[in-house]
Amino acid sequence: MSVEHSAVLEGALAPAMNSRLFGHQEAEAFLAQSYKSGKGHxxxxxxxxxxxxxxxxxxxxxxxxxxxxxxxxxPSRLADPDPESIITRQLASAASHNLLHLARPVDEKTGRAKGAITVDEVRRAGKFFGQTSGTGNWRIVIVDPADDLNRNAANAILKMLEEPPPRSLFLVLTHAPGRLLPTVRSRCLPLRLKPLETADLRQALTHLGVDLAGPNAGRVLAAASGSVSEALKLVNYGGLDIAEAFEDILAGQGPGSRKSMHKLADVLSGRDSETIFDFFSSLLAGRIMQLAREAAIAGDVGRAERFARLSSSVGERLALSSAYNLDRKQTILSLLDDLKEAL
Known part of the structure; x- marks a missing residue:
């Protein structure tokens, strides 16, 4: 009942196929012990x-x-999945009848993931519970991530959380819990994971076959901020070059800076640029929020408010660009112009 796994980053493994996890021993121990107690949420x-x-x-x-x-x-601990077990093979091939993986569906016309998890996707969970209700098995729904639920889908999930079927478990993932409906958060037991420490990040990348012995190793580890996916974007998608070009644009002036903006926008709006565009979007949003925090700490309320408004505007414009398939290059140039003006 699991959906097919969405495309993963170059060099990465789909979560259901990844046999190792690094840096979250406390969370693993908590989950194993709470389940064994029979009193898990x-x-x-x-x-x-x-x-x-x-x-x-x-x-x-x-x-x-x-x-x-x-x-x-x-057992009182989570072991690495046995690759030879039927359950592991079913999960890895998205063929388990006891697990439903809810994620953004793929648009058949474009081949790209849609902008949100819709209510139609969530309704599949209702059918899933109905079809498996007589088996007596555990039924597990992974919402990945809940940040992508649109309003109707979030309300539909909420109804299920309020009246969960017997022997059911919802594993709700979120990158930004503050954006979820408060009622959804209140129905869940929070389990906070921290960014990976440098040693754990190195181990995770080594497990994926990524060699960080080169001269850029320190830059990658620092810029990745404890995230394996960010490290892969930096190593395999030219993320380091994108970040360097972005900072040069912010510091530059005149025709040379404008030329650099167009060059960056061309790269980010080319074919098969979804991953690096998402990387840039996160980079841009993070930089603006950093500027807002720095201004607030310095007591410059007006500047902090200006960057806070820009942050909100950037999110809305990126969402509109994606929803209506607007000219990506013009969107990028406009956002860079606004950021440079705010600076």
């Missing part, structure tokens, strides 16, 4: 920045439960 909100292992943890926990359906008989 029916909905767990797994919080933390993107790319630090939330989905991998969710699939590991799901594998643990489906492999040990009686809590009292389950």
């Amino acid at each position: 029916h909905a767990i909100l797994i919080e933390g920045p993107e790319g630090i292992g939330k989905a991998t943890l969710a699939f590991r926990f799901a594998n643990h439960i489906l492999s040990h359906p009686e809590p009292a008989e389950a």
